[in-house]
Amino acid sequence: MHARARALLRATCNGTSQMAGRDQERAAVEEFASSFDDADAYTTLYISGSPGTGKTALVNSVLCGLDVNVISINCMTLNNIDALWERLLDELDLRKRNKTRSKKIGGKAAVEKLLSTLETNV
Amino acid sequence: MSVSEPPFSAYSHFHSILVLDELDHIANSFQSLVSLFSLPHFASSSVRIIGIANTHTLTSSLSQFSNSIHTVSGVKTLHFVPYTPVQLLEILRARLGTIGEEKKFMPTATLTLLTKKIAAMTGDVRALFEVLRGAIDLAVASEVDTHMDLMNMPPPVVMPSHILAALKAYTPASSTAARSSSVTSNSEVVVKIRNLGLQSQLVMLAVLLASKRLEAGLSLNSSSVLKRSLSASVGGSSAGVPGMDVGTLHAYYGSVLSRAGSDVFQPVSRSEFGDLMGMLETVGLVALSSASSPLAFAGSPTKGGRRTFGRSVSCGGLGNKAKGAQEIKIAEGVRAEEVQRGLGIGNMDEDVRAGEIRAIWEREGKRLGRDAKGRAVTKVGYERGGEFEDAMED
Numbered sequence: 001m002h003a004r005a006r007a008l009l010r011a012t013c014n015g016t017s018q019m020a021g022r023d024q025e026r027a028a029v030e031e032f033a034s035s036f037d038d039a040d041a042y043t044t045l046y047i048s049g050s051p052g053t054g055k056t057a058l059v060n061s062v063l064c065g066l067d068v069n070v071i072s073i074n075c076m077t078l079n080n081i082d083a084l085w086e087r088l089l090d091e092l093d094l095r096k097r098n099k100t101r102s103k104k105i106g107g108k109a110a111v112e113k114l115l116s117t118l119e120t121n122v
Numbered sequence: 123m124s125v126s127e128p129p130f131s132a133y134s135h136f137h138s139i140l141v142l143d144e145l146d147h148i149a150n151s152f153q154s155l156v157s158l159f160s161l162p163h164f165a166s167s168s169v170r171i172i173g174i175a176n177t178h179t180l181t182s183s184l185s186q187f188s189n190s191i192h193t194v195s196g197v198k199t200l201h202f203v204p205y206t207p208v209q210l211l212e213i214l215r216a217r218l219g220t221i222g223e224e225k226k227f228m229p230t231a232t233l234t235l236l237t238k239k240i241a242a243m244t245g246d247v248r249a250l251f252e253v254l255r256g257a258i259d260l261a262v263a264s265e266v267d268t269h270m271d272l273m274n275m276p277p278p279v280v281m282p283s284h285i286l287a288a289l290k291a292y293t294p295a296s297s298t299a300a301r302s303s304s305v306t307s308n309s310e311v312v313v314k315i316r317n318l319g320l321q322s323q324l325v326m327l328a329v330l331l332a333s334k335r336l337e338a339g340l341s342l343n344s345s346s347v348l349k350r351s352l353s354a355s356v357g358g359s360s361a362g363v364p365g366m367d368v369g370t371l372h373a374y375y376g377s378v379l380s381r382a383g384s385d386v387f388q389p390v391s392r393s394e395f396g397d398l399m400g401m402l403e404t405v406g407l408v409a410l411s412s413a414s415s416p417l418a419f420a421g422s423p424t425k426g427g428r429r430t431f432g433r434s435v436s437c438g439g440l441g442n443k444a445k446g447a448q449e450i451k452i453a454e455g456v457r458a459e460e461v462q463r464g465l466g467i468g469n470m471d472e473d474v475r476a477g478e479i480r481a482i483w484e485r486e487g488k489r490l491g492r493d494a495k496g497r498a499v500t501k502v503g504y505e506r507g508g509e510f511e512d513a514m515e516d
Binding site: 002006008009010018021022025028029032033035036037039042044045046047048049051052053055056059063067068069070071072073076079080083084088108111112115116 | 136143144147150166168171172196197198201205209215217244246254259261278
């Protein structure tokens with residue numbers, strides 16, 4: 001029995017909707033994530049707090065229940081912000097198309113350019 | 123653009139959320155954060171960003187900017203405070219609930235002790251699990267010692283003593299902020315306050331001093347007694363204390379600093395004071411509420427107010443919100459003695475700045491003591507004054 005207990009006490013945030021507590025924070029994230037059609041909505045949510053306070057777990061828990069495309073990047077795996085721009089381009093698959101132009105357009109500018117096309121596309 | 127688009131462009135009608143976890147690892151300047159958070163504006167009906175940052179590592183550059191992040195256009199901030207003992211207990215019960223008989227071999231007393239201890243240290247749920255796992259191991263080991271027969275061993279009961287032993291084993295290795303002089307490792311609040319800028323610390327000091335005066339039933343700017351009756355809790359938590367509004371607090375703050383002597387600290391303007399207050403709320407040290415509706419988190423005004431809040435970059439968050447009465451309290455879960463420790467009041471080894479802050483603390487403490495004794499003596503007031511005097515004499 002103690003072995004079972006031990007196993008249940010692994011600290012994971014495995015993206016299921018099961019998570020005790022943090023009701024107000026949950027409501028705030030849910031509201032933010034459902035605000036795409038609202039022209040006045042906030043476009044960025046900045047979550048801060050000490051380690052082990054349930055930030056990542058809560059975000060995963062909320063997003064897994066929503067009909068939305070989620071791109072998750074753990075910045076611990078990156079060295080600096082330029083690496084983030086590159087990673088975003090990879091995620092957005094732009095690099096494949098713009099191989100020849102990657103020298104002219106810098107990482108950040110390329111990301112911005114791509115995002116702009118999303119709104120006007122098709 | 124041609125029809126044969128790469129996968130993502132096919133999602134142009136989809137809604138996408140970009141989650142950036144452990145943002146503090148790469149965000150090395152305020153400018154990089156600003157340019158990052160400006161990305162969704164290029165596709166504002168399709169893309170959102172959620173940035174998650176650990177703010178415990180206060181040497182990280184991100185903490186310096188956390189006071190300004192809520193001023194960036196379109197950014198909403200959400201601060202997670204450490205778990206309370208009750209919340210930690212809930213989490214444990216939820217996790218262990220499937221076992222069924224968990225109350226028998228993990229009695230309530232054991233779990234209560236564990237959750238109280240962890241909450242007092244860091245409120246970190248990983249620490250909670252790790253210590254409990256360690257305690258289970260110890261309980262099993264001690265059973266094995268006494269009953270050598272593994273097959274017929276009675277199920278081990280985890281006792282408070284196991285928790286304490288597991289805690290001892292856990293803390294030396296992991297707490298990087300622990301100083302040898304304090305009994306437990308410094309809490310998040312203490313480290314946070316210690317690393318605030320000078321003006322922010324003075325604002326925090328003003329909030330603390332004002333809370334103490336209100337708890338003692340005194341008004342902020344004179345020695346007159348507060349007319350309304352207080353349901354003040356003598357234990358020092360801010361939960362029962364009435365809030366103070368920004369204007370009054372700023373005036374009080376100004377008078378405290380002028381009593382310190384004009385060449386020591388310069389008070390900031392009313393609007394800058396509001397900005398600093400907003401910052402303190404963002405990092406979870408104070409709680410702000412409007413007269414009509416309580417706002418639990420930084421940056422979460424009603425829909426109508428959101429427009430002005432989100433779009434203006436130069437004004438501080440509070441400056442826009444505070445048209446009417448804004449009530450300020452020390453945030454729940456933040457203890458007065460933690461604020462004291464963070465400000466350097468009460469320990470001997472302090473630097474010059476802390477020495478000045480301490481001088482203000484002692485001066486105001488004497489003043490409070492005088493004012494409290496001057497009023498008709500009630501038990502609450504007297505105890506408050508007495509407690510205060512003791513605190514100075516250490």
